[in-house]
Amino acid sequence: MHPPTARDEALAALRGMGERVTAPRAAVIEVLAGTAEHLSAEEVAASARGRGHDLHLATAYRALKTLSSLGLVRHTHLPGGSTTYHLSTSAGPRAHAHAACTSCGKVVDVPEEWLDDLVRRVRSEQGFELAPHHAALTGRCADCRPA
Amino acid sequence: MHPPTARDEALAALRGMGERVTAPRAAVIEVLAGTAEHLSAEEVAASARGRGHDLHLATAYRALKTLSSLGLVRHTHLPGGSTTYHLSTSAGPRAHAHAACTSCGKVVDVPEEWLDDLVRRVRSEQGFELAPHHAALTGRCADCRPA
DNA sequence: CACTATGACGCGAACCATTCGCATCTGCAA
């Protein structure tokens, strides 16, 4: 009935780090564990409300920030100012960067290893440690790209 | 006295594209031509005011958007929501991408050719045409990076 | 198992960067 869920894993991790396990935090984790999508804070709050939890937007932001700083959640800044969140469980999808289409807004996943050379180069020559998944790349997707 | 300035070059280009040459647009170009920095819209407006031009912030945004769409100005989205603008003249600095430190906010320039392999790969395998200079990469700079 | 204090929550207001609506003004082609 209950395969070991990403949800339980994350909640256990939360507790293990000495953080409080509160209803809003659990709701956020539950929502993120229940989808493969990248959700905005607003979507997280809405989805939590749809499941019967009453989650204020500001609280969703706070929970997401906390979980991010603990490493349980990853967030990606999209051009246009919005931010998307997803769980970073061991069982989750492989690490990937994002590329957002400036025309239609579509986001495609870019395998993180495609960025390895760049990361190495920037590190060795500029001492800068890139976090490639943290901000989306931009460009034009196949559909919007000029011929 | 007057070497052919980036300012004149840009103004001529504006005119040549059949666009109106207005005082606000000229002021924006003048400000951007007068610095090697990347400026925010607010900084552009402030700097223009400092030079005696009266430039409303909304107008600065409109001018910057117009100039961007014409290719005379490039803009880069930084994490945190702000955007920086710089002239994209032939005489300007070499094309480069940006990497912003999530800790101290410092922005370092990354040679665009370091991204060539990535761009090629994403294009050939996903049909997505990256514009690497358009959004800043993120990470930790040499000073803020954990040892 | 009750008690308490630390830290989270809920709420609305505040904030920041950016955009919009609209009346007015102006560059530039005729």
Next chain:
DNA sequence: TTGCAGATGCGAATGGTTCGCGTCATAGTG
């Protein structure tokens, strides 16, 4: 010189996110 498409100035609106503050609950303590 004139006409008008299009640009400006202004303030108000928007979208995303954070803050202040009074209230409430988790989790360690006795």
